[in-house]
Structure formats: structure tokens, C-alpha cells
Amino acid sequence: MNEQPGTTSGPVLVVGFVGVTLAALGEFQPDDSVIYVEEPDVVRKRHVRDQIDGVGFVRGLIEWEYHLAGKADEFHQAHPDLAPCAIVPAIEYATPFAARLAERYGLPGAGLGAAQILRDKALLRQVSAAAGIANPASVRVTGPADVLAFLRDRPGPVVLKPANRQAAVGTRVIRDAAEVEQAWADCLVQDEGIFVPDRPMERSMLVEQYVDGPEYSVEMLVRDGGALFVNVTGKQLFPGPHPVEMAHIVPADIPADLAHALGAQTARVVEAVGFRDGIVHCEWIVSDGVPYLVECAGRLAGGGIIDTIQLAYPVELMRSYYAVMKGEDLPAELPRRAKGGAAVRFLATGPGRVVGVHGVEEARQVDGVFLVAVTAEPGDRFTGLRHSWDRAGIVMATADSPAEALRRADTAADRIRIDIEGEV
Numbered sequence: 001m002n003e004q005p006g007t008t009s010g011p012v013l014v015v016g017f018v019g020v021t022l023a024a025l026g027e028f029q030p031d032d033s034v035i036y037v038e039e040p041d042v043v044r045k046r047h048v049r050d051q052i053d054g055v056g057f058v059r060g061l062i063e064w065e066y067h068l069a070g071k072a073d074e075f076h077q078a079h080p081d082l083a084p085c086a087i088v089p090a091i092e093y094a095t096p097f098a099a100r101l102a103e104r105y106g107l108p109g110a111g112l113g114a115a116q117i118l119r120d121k122a123l124l125r126q127v128s129a130a131a132g133i134a135n136p137a138s139v140r141v142t143g144p145a146d147v148l149a150f151l152r153d154r155p156g157p158v159v160l161k162p163a164n165r166q167a168a169v170g171t172r173v174i175r176d177a178a179e180v181e182q183a184w185a186d187c188l189v190q191d192e193g194i195f196v197p198d199r200p201m202e203r204s205m206l207v208e209q210y211v212d213g214p215e216y217s218v219e220m221l222v223r224d225g226g227a228l229f230v231n232v233t234g235k236q237l238f239p240g241p242h243p244v245e246m247a248h249i250v251p252a253d254i255p256a257d258l259a260h261a262l263g264a265q266t267a268r269v270v271e272a273v274g275f276r277d278g279i280v281h282c283e284w285i286v287s288d289g290v291p292y293l294v295e296c297a298g299r300l301a302g303g304g305i306i307d308t309i310q311l312a313y314p315v316e317l318m319r320s321y322y323a324v325m326k327g328e329d330l331p332a333e334l335p336r337r338a339k340g341g342a343a344v345r346f347l348a349t350g351p352g353r354v355v356g357v358h359g360v361e362e363a364r365q366v367d368g369v370f371l372v373a374v375t376a377e378p379g380d381r382f383t384g385l386r387h388s389w390d391r392a393g394i395v396m397a398t399a400d401s402p403a404e405a406l407r408r409a410d411t412a413a414d415r416i417r418i419d420i421e422g423e424v
Helices: 019-026 040-046 048-052 071-078 092-105 112-119 121-130 144-153 177-187 256-273 305-312 317-326 360-364 402-414
Strands: 012-015 034-038 058-063 086-089 138-141 158-162 172-174 205-209 215-223 226-237 245-250 278-287 290-297 341-347 352-358 369-374 393-399 417-421
Touching: 012 092, 012 317, 019 048, 019 317, 034 040, 034 048, 040 048, 040 058, 048 058, 071 092, 086 092, 086 317, 092 112, 112 121, 112 256, 121 138, 121 256, 121 290, 138 144, 144 158, 144 177, 144 205, 158 177, 172 177, 215 256, 215 305, 215 317, 226 256, 226 305, 226 317, 245 305, 245 402, 256 278, 256 290, 278 317, 305 317, 305 341, 305 393, 305 402, 341 402, 360 369, 360 402, 369 402, 393 402
Parallel strands: 012 034, 012 086, 034 058
Antiparallel strands: 138 205, 158 172, 158 205, 215 226, 215 278, 226 245, 245 341, 278 290, 341 393, 352 417, 369 393
16 A cells, blocks of 8 residues: 555544445545555455545555454554544444554544453453443353353343354344254354455354343444433344344434433443543343443444434534544534434345345335335345344435334335245
């Protein structure tokens, strides 16, 4: 990678490539202002160079194995004159690298300690519980015998999941001891295909007490450890043993006191881990009025949540996030309450081969619908809904209220039919 001399300010380094954000970044990033940092295997498998070719704001791409320990410090030594103005983690696995690189370049960031805690769900439980935040009972496990021992000590279902993965990969609810052996085998399948390097990732598994209740996430923009903007998103899950999100509702259609409590608990997580600058996406389950921490990520939320936040309030959240990471003033005052509602509804299909997709244009005609994207195409093969990467498409809608936005998104989703041919 040859950096261009003579620029008035250094580039933004975006660690991890997310193609769906290209249009959003193009709204405020000037030409030649962003350098992507991505794993070589991912660059190859996702054809990243083809996707950024001709994009005005992209200055270049540096291929770097940022998943590995010590790579941020190595990067800093290899590029001492790069002089970036911001380091932005775009995906979950980029957060420790981005945090450490920001430290080395003297820029705003989460802080390496905070990023490492947030990346390890077991460490997050340990630290947040010590701060008095409610967590489900949880232990590290190395095999089915450990899961069975945990089940014997606690009535009711448990959740088996990795401590270090994303998108509900390798996660399953276990309701009976007879399921444990098969569940363990299923959860060890953690292949994310084109989204991760080819080299294996460390397996680290947890078993946790199942908490029954509605699910929410809190998206909080943070500067110097203090909240600048807070949104609460409502969640719905697909039925079945794998907790895959079916819908996001912005803002969550809940009483103000519960929304305040979820925001306050997220601020406690931020303080507990020592998170400094950036954005957090913190997930909660509320049971008997108590918010239980599920997990917390130190990066932008996925699944269309940022788009719906920006439309429902409205707010330039992405632009404000980049301003925080650059150490600049915010582009505008951030709102405290949404003026409308927006919702995401995901599509799913059963196992088999896709033979037809129908109703997409009809879905686009529903009032308030602004996005319909079906990723399933004839010939594609699905093995069932195990994690977020198995979803088959997305619908997004806006309205004057969150409830109406969800109704519109549901209506549009119901008009889409994905025909599947079972395979023997």
C-alpha cells in the first residue's frame, strides 16, 4: 500500500470491510479519505477490491491479519508515517486491533482493555457482575459433561454458545439433558465462510442459565466514557432452538422508565469495562423487571439497526460516530427522543434448494417500505436457520410509530415467498 503524500489531513482507517455502509460513508467522507484494513483471506473471498474500485472516498486497502495478537503494534511499526485521523472498527473481530492501533497513534478509541473484555463474553460477565450488573449464571465448558453438570445444578433450559463469536454462530438453547450431545456437536460448527480468514479460530464455549423475557439492545454513542446519544431497540426472535433475531423495532415500544433503566445499565457496563470513545451495542433480556446482560459489542450495531435509528429520530448517527473517532465536534445536536418509528424484518427459509423467489415487487409497494433485499436466489442451498448468516433477506420500513413500522415491515415480508425443494 502506497500512502499518498501531500494530503491536508490523514486518512480514516476502517478496520473490517462492510459493503452495505459504502453509501452511508459516501455522504460525509470526502474523496481519498478512507483506507480499509482487511484480512487477506477475506479480501480474496469477498472480492473486496472489486467492491471498492471506483468508490470516491476510498484511498486504498491494506491487507493485514488483524485477528492475530500483536498485529496492531506491528502495523504501527510498518506504517509510522501514515498519520491517520481516526481508527474505526467496522466489525466485531476488528475491535481489539482498532483499539490498540488508536492507542499507538494517539487517537480516540475504546481502549485495548475495554475492547478485550467486550470481545470475551466470559470476561464481560466477570467484570460486569463485579459492578453489580445482573448476569445469568454462566461457566466456561470444554465438553458435553460440563454442560450436563451445569444442567443438573439448575432447573430449566440453558444456552450453549461461544465466548468469542458473532451473529449467534454456534449458539443453541438446550431444554433437556438428552439434547446435550447433539447440541455440543452442532455448536462446534462455527464456520462463517467468506466473512472470516481461512485459518481456524480458537473455540471457547460457555453454558449459561436461560433467561426468559423480551429482548432489547441499547446503542450508545460514547465520548470520554460519557453517553452522547442513547437508543433502545426492541427485538423479536425466530422460533426454534437457535436465538436468531427476526425483527428490530426502533425505538423499542416500551415505557419510558424501562428505556431509561436499560440506558442506565448500559452506561454502567461502559464504566465497568473502561470504554472510552466510540459506540456500544449492548444486548439485554428483561425478566421480572430486571435487565440481564446478554452481551455487549464495542462497534456499530448490524442488522439494519443504524439505518432505522437514523430514520426514526432522525439523526446523523454514523457521521457523529466518525466525528467522535476523529476527535471533532459533532455535526449537530443529538436528539433525545425519536420523532417516528422504523423497523427491520428478516426473511428465513427452511432447509433445501431455492427454486423460486416471488413477491419482491409486491413487498416494495407496501406503504413506508424503503428496502427489500432478498439474498436467496434460485440454486442456493440452505441448511436451516442456525445463525444470522442463514437469514434469506431483509425488509425495512418507517412510520409515525414503532408499532406501525413493524406492521408495515411484517406485511411486506408476508408478501415474499421463497420456494424450497427438499433434498434427500
